[in-house]
Amino acid sequence: MPKLILCLLFFCSSIFATQLSDKEILAQANNDFEQAKFAALQNPEVAEDLYIKSINAYRFLIEEKAYKNSQLYNNLANAYFMHGEAGLAILHYHRALRLDPTNADISHNLRYAQAQTNDVVPQNSFQEILNFVCFWHAWNPQLRLGLFFFFNLSFFGLCAYALHSNKTWVKKTRLYTGLLSLIFAISILISVSSFDQNIDGVIVSKESNPRQGNGYIYNNAFTNPLHAGTEFALLEDRGEWLHIELVNGSTCWIKNSDIALLK
CATH class of the missing domain: 1.10.287 (Helix Hairpins)
Known part of the structure; x- marks a missing residue:
């Protein structure tokens, strides 16, 4: 249901956005984001609506208007992060850094978001x-x-x-x-x-149980599930299931619906 509401809001905001210039849409999105931060402590429901509005506006500029701008991706990532969607936030921080690899602010935002994820995958x-x-x-x-x-x-x-x-x-x-x-x-x-050359995607599902093979008939790959924000390299794509490698070298199979690729 929340995804359906988000899609409807995105559709409605897209229709409304066609009546505004791109600069006005961006300014309104930035304003909604700032207002949401102030409203978060007093009225969480209002803050959530404002975050969703800003997310939809940023997405409209990226997906419908085809803007490829690192700051725009960074703004979208910030909005996702404040809305509690760590996986999508980390995904878009990576996309922003691919456009501007030496941007210190975006790098800091990515590291901060990574530190807040549930899965702290140790390095090899x-x-x-x-x-x-x-x-x-x-x-x-x-x-x-x-x-x-x-x-x-x-x-x-x-x-x-x-x-x-x-x-x-x-x-x-x-x-x-x-x-x-x-x-x-x-x-x-x-x-x-070679920035992010080993990161192909991010888990965006709140919780995922990877398998030892490409199907539910196989045992779980790990004792505990993986969570949104965990990054991986893509080894093999079999449509519904993907063979992935985590940053510590562990491999597993994961449902396509649980992840998003950077490309």
Whole structure:
């Protein structure tokens, strides 16, 4: 029933939205979202209606008007998150970051939403070692970019200075700044070129019981069910059932209706 109501509201809002300009629709959606945050403490029912209105308006701009804008996806994700739909929020944060991989605000929103999910999937040993050794790769992308420019400029400045000086400290400092510049350059390139390459979708159903095979005749893959917001890589698509891999390397089969793909 809630899904039916949401669809009807989306249909009605789409008809109403055709009478407004895109800028007016966006402004109204942003206003509804802000009002919902203030109303949440005093009148949760009013807040819920306002969140749904903002969600429908953002969806209209994305789905009907075909806007591909990272901030628009981020706004939609924020509205879903505040409405209690963590799975759809994480899904759209990922979509926003695919359009703008170095956006620090969206990255922060995604990490916060991930921290609120029920399924905290542990990383495998290799990932833990890699994150420990290359700890700087988890830093804010803008911070890494700033450090790259700092060390890069320092390196070339020292190269120019070394033309007129044979001091040992100049050569050593030039070597260190060059290495640090290279390290941060590689880190940034990895973030930009391979961001989310292992995340193909997100569980959006409130609760899902994956199986060891593609059907209900197979046993449950895990002792406990998975919940909305759990991310995965797609291994195989058999229509009604999908073979997926979680971030810790665990694999299972899940119903197509329980998930949403990033594409």
